[in-house]
Amino acid sequence: MRRRRLGTLALAALPLAFLGYFFVYPLVSILIRGLAPGGDFDGAPLVDVLTSGDLRGVAWFTLWQAAASTALTLIIGLPGAYVLARFRFPGRRLVRAAVTIPFVLPTVVVGTAFIALLGPGGPLGVDLRRTIWAILLAHVFYNYAVVVRTVGSFWERIDPALEEAARVLGASRWEAFRRVTLPLLRPAIASASSIVFLFTFTSFGVILILGGLQFATLEVEIWRQAVGLLDNSTAAALALLQLAGVGLLLAAYARYQERRAVQFQVGSTRTTARIPATPGAKLLVAGNVGLMAVLLGSPLAVLILRSLRSSGRFTFDFYRDLGESAGSVLFVPPLEAVGNSLRFALTATIVAIVVGMLAAAVVAYRSGPLARGFDTLLMLPLGTSAVTIGFGFLVALGEPVDLRTSFWIVPLAHALIAIPFVVRTAAPLMRSVRRRLREAAAMLGAGPGRVWREIDLPIVRRAALVGAAFAFAVSLGEFGATSFIVRPDAPTLPVAIFRLLSQPGGITFGRAMALSVILMVLTGAAVFAIERFRAGEAADF
Amino acid sequence: MRPLLARILLLIAGLAVLAAACGESRPDEIVLMTHDSFAVPEETLLAFEEDSGVAVRVLPSGDAGSMVNQAILTKDNPVADVLFGIDNTFLSRALAEDLFIPYESAGLDAVDPELILDPQHRVTPIDFGDVCLNYDKEAFGPDLPPPQTLADLTDARYRGMLVVEDPASSSPGLAFLLATIAAFPDDAAYTWTDYWADLRDNDVRVEAGWEAAYYGSFSGGSAEGDRPLVVSYASSPPAEVIFADPRPDEAPTGVITDGCFRQIEFAGILAGTDAEEAAGEFIDFMLSTTFQNEVPLNMFVFPANRQATLPPEFVEHTQVPESPRTVDPELIAENRNEWIQTWTEIMR
Numbered sequence: 034m035r036r037r038r039l040g041t042l043a044l045a046a047l048p049l050a051f052l053g054y055f056f057v058y059p060l061v062s063i064l065i066r067g068l069a070p071g072g073d074f075d076g077a078p079l080v081d082v083l084t085s086g087d088l089r090g091v092a093w094f095t096l097w098q099a100a101a102s103t104a105l106t107l108i109i110g111l112p113g114a115y116v117l118a119r120f121r122f123p124g125r126r127l128v129r130a131a132v133t134i135p136f137v138l139p140t141v142v143v144g145t146a147f148i149a150l151l152g153p154g155g156p157l158g159v160d161l162r163r164t165i166w167a168i169l170l171a172h173v174f175y176n177y178a179v180v181v182r183t184v185g186s187f188w189e190r191i192d193p194a195l196e197e198a199a200r201v202l203g204a205s206r207w208e209a210f211r212r213v214t215l216p217l218l219r220p221a222i223a224s225a226s227s228i229v230f231l232f233t234f235t236s237f238g239v240i241l242i243l244g245g246l247q248f249a250t251l252e253v254e255i256w257r258q259a260v261g262l263l264d265n266s267t268a269a270a271l272a273l274l275q276l277a278g279v280g281l282l283l284a285a286y287a288r289y290q291e292r293r294a295v296q297f298q299v300g301s302t303r304t305t306a307r308i309p310a311t312p313g314a315k316l317l318v319a320g321n322v323g324l325m326a327v328l329l330g331s332p333l334a335v336l337i338l339r340s341l342r343s344s345g346r347f348t349f350d351f352y353r354d355l356g357e358s359a360g361s362v363l364f365v366p367p368l369e370a371v372g373n374s375l376r377f378a379l380t381a382t383i384v385a386i387v388v389g390m391l392a393a394a395v396v397a398y399r400s401g402p403l404a405r406g407f408d409t410l411l412m413l414p415l416g417t418s419a420v421t422i423g424f425g426f427l428v429a430l431g432e433p434v435d436l437r438t439s440f441w442i443v444p445l446a447h448a449l450i451a452i453p454f455v456v457r458t459a460a461p462l463m464r465s466v467r468r469r470l471r472e473a474a475a476m477l478g479a480g481p482g483r484v485w486r487e488i489d490l491p492i493v494r495r496a497a498l499v500g501a502a503f504a505f506a507v508s509l510g511e512f513g514a515t516s517f518i519v520r521p522d523a524p525t526l527p528v529a530i531f532r533l534l535s536q537p538g539g540i541t542f543g544r545a546m547a548l549s550v551i552l553m554v555l556t557g558a559a560v561f562a563i564e565r566f567r568a569g570e571a572a573d574f
Numbered sequence: 575m576r577p578l579l580a581r582i583l584l585l586i587a588g589l590a591v592l593a594a595a596c597g598e599s600r601p602d603e604i605v606l607m608t609h610d611s612f613a614v615p616e617e618t619l620l621a622f623e624e625d626s627g628v629a630v631r632v633l634p635s636g637d638a639g640s641m642v643n644q645a646i647l648t649k650d651n652p653v654a655d656v657l658f659g660i661d662n663t664f665l666s667r668a669l670a671e672d673l674f675i676p677y678e679s680a681g682l683d684a685v686d687p688e689l690i691l692d693p694q695h696r697v698t699p700i701d702f703g704d705v706c707l708n709y710d711k712e713a714f715g716p717d718l719p720p721p722q723t724l725a726d727l728t729d730a731r732y733r734g735m736l737v738v739e740d741p742a743s744s745s746p747g748l749a750f751l752l753a754t755i756a757a758f759p760d761d762a763a764y765t766w767t768d769y770w771a772d773l774r775d776n777d778v779r780v781e782a783g784w785e786a787a788y789y790g791s792f793s794g795g796s797a798e799g800d801r802p803l804v805v806s807y808a809s810s811p812p813a814e815v816i817f818a819d820p821r822p823d824e825a826p827t828g829v830i831t832d833g834c835f836r837q838i839e840f841a842g843i844l845a846g847t848d849a850e851e852a853a854g855e856f857i858d859f860m861l862s863t864t865f866q867n868e869v870p871l872n873m874f875v876f877p878a879n880r881q882a883t884l885p886p887e888f889v890e891h892t893q894v895p896e897s898p899r900t901v902d903p904e905l906i907a908e909n910r911n912e913w914i915q916t917w918t919e920i921m922r
């Protein structure tokens with residue numbers, strides 16, 4: 034028992050140190066700064082925030098729109114996850130890589146595409162701008178990949194023989210799904226839901242651009258206070274409120290997750306994916322791929338079209354001219370931006386995988402209140418406002434080594450957001466490895482190292498690759514705190530896009546769209562490459 | 575082991591000498607904290623390095639509000655030596671926080687005294703620009719001339735045509751709100767709150783930021799929206815010419831010169847710097863024509879130095895409002911929150 038505890042501690046040490054120094058410490062520093070400005074705690078802003086009717090409304094909206102967005106993403110995403118996990122069809126890997134693309138696109142860019150699509154002149158024919166539907170649809174657009182990939186990678190490990198056995202025993206198709214597959218999938222669904230929930234709970238750009246004045250989340254309010262009004266006390270009080278809400282929800286989630294984990298026999302993708310043979314199966318595949326094309330593809334198509342159109346004619350000028358400066362330093366050479374983006378993303382991914390996989394092992398193999406607390410801590414950065422984290426870095430990371438203006442600050446901020454993804458994709462897979470399989474191997478004479486290598490490692494590797502794809506995408510898209518920290522002057526693709534969009538003009542707009550398309554292609558290619566890895570290694574099973 | 579240890583010790587000793595050398599003489603580098611819209615050619619900054627022997631490292635820090643708050647949060651242990659890009663709407667707050675060391679640059683002689691808002695010279699004006707209403711020339715003609723004044727915008731003929739930015743989240747949005755406050759002050763019979771209530775009833779649209787308002791909602795120039803009037807900059811029409819291919823003879827958008835708000839951008843030496851002298855030299859440099867000549871076409875604002883040369887394409891398509899509105903920075907700092915709050919209540 035003691036050795037076991039020591040082992041856990043050894044696994045948890047690095048993640049704890051990482052989160053302690055790069056999350057808890059900055060967070061506490063900025064909260065103290067806001068709530069105890071002169072060294073004495075001042076509860077007034079907290080009381081103001083808690084008693085304000087407006088802010089109660091904001092808190093309530095934050096909660097229900099996140100719940101609704103999560104539910105909608107699940108309803109639309111689960112059939113997609115099923116299709117991509119269970120069927121083999123031409124272009125499947127491409128589709129699976131492509132669904133990740135929306136995930137990285139800056140909200141300013143997506144916002145203008147959504148406004149074009151949801152306006153009265155759009156294909157829907159109704160004006161959905163500034164309605165809750167615009168927000169919900171954009172949230173599905175951004176988070177679809179989370180459900181498809183997290184649940185999908187789990188689903189393809191479930192042996193279809195289990196469901197077939199239930200069918201043989203007389204269960205209907207629906208009953209077999211509900212009573213056999215669904216319970217097995219539950220940990221992955223819970224995992225994906227928790228991430229989607231946190232992402233939409235802290236939604237910022239989508240709400241600002243598509244929601245207009247009548248909608249505001251806590252995240253938006255924190256940003257308004259801190260950046261618009263320079264009121265760090267109210268911002269800190271709001272951040273504390275947001276943190277408490279997220280913490281409570283995560284704690285409840287961790288309890289649920291632990292109770293529900295089921296171990297089962299993992300199968301190989303070779304046996305679980307089949308070619309859609311029946312008309313029903315074909316319809317299902319075609320329907321879901323069609324849905325993805327409309328939901329995810331149409332905003333992307335708007336961007337591509339805009340990047341190819343100049344004063345009413347088709348042209349590749351915006352791509353060709355990307356290298357030219359046109360007399361302005363607004364234009365970051367795209368190769369430079371791509372290089373910076375890749376460098377940050379690679380660093381962030383490595384950090385996130387190392388820290389995240391260790392953390393996932395703790396979460397997967399240990400239980401009890403401590404392990405639950407650890408799990409909650411890991412997820413918290415995703416539910417913390419970007420302004421809070423960014424400003425926290427500034428306040429806390431000046432000493433002993435001044436990290437605030439170093440190269441590392443950006444990948445570290447990205448890794449903080451990427452770690453929950455790694456943990457959430459890896460832990461359910463790791464947990465699913467049957468204990469009996471391990472015991473059998475041990476009984477046959479394999480040492481603990483060999484057991485881990487032969488039984489766990491193949492699954493761990495798969496999990497790490499799914500996590501890596503997300504970590505890479507998170508970093509490429511520059512989510513989270515990076516817009517609120519001082520950065521080394523190394524413009525990434527999203528930064529270059531923002532710079533272009535800061536001035537009017539056909540060329541700046543066209544080039545911004547062209548750079549967005551380059552970002553899309555880069556993301557698709559990176560995820561596709563990681564997928565190839567995965568496919569190559571499936572033979573290990 | 576021995577030689578390795580010796581080598582490490584030597585390295586440490588070398589570094590210590592190097593560090594000591596840096597401490598007493600001029601710094602190799604100064605750090606410039608600025609907002610994300612800062613832009614000058616690399617050669618310009620290299621020119622400073624050549625003259626002074628001091629390199630400039632640029633730290634983009636988000637938008638103006640984000641940058642100012644970051645400077646406030648780090649004032650005990652600043653990340654930079656010079657800050658550029660604080661405007662008159664944030665100025666008083668920054669001065670109250672004692673962010674800057676006074677420095678009176680000799681270059682101020684060439685600057686319009688109206689731009690020098692701090693008599694103690696804790697900040698130095700570098701450039702200015704006007705936030706103005708832009709209109710889509712195609713949408714207006716002899717039947718319906720573009721509006722001439724702020725008051726015209728409440729006219730039913732211009733119903734559903736205007737898009738503005740939220741002053742809580744956008745700097746031009748705040749500037750336009752301030753222009754309306756200057757035009758319809760609180761002690762007048764018809765106040766700015768009345769004006770905004772009328773604008774609301776005339777179906778004004780509010781977007782979160784300039785990008786969404788201009789590219790998403792405005793119909794003029796390169797934009798693809800459905801509204802012909804937008805709050806933007808006096809320098810947006812020249813940008814529509816310069817960043818168009820082929821370049822049109824005439825800008826597709828125009829500026830309404832009533833109701834413009836003048837934004838002045840300042841630079842200051844951050845208190846706590848250990849490179850005060852070099853930082854002062856950099857302020858001088860920012861006022862020199864080498865830097866000031868680059869300002870128009872890179873940042874689309876006017877140089878503060880009157881001796882700077884303005885590029886012809888910039889002058890030709892830019893209208894400079896004769897009497898832009900201003901509000902005392904002191905007054906802005908005092909009332910900013912309340913004004914934004916009141917505005918939000920009217921518009922929500």
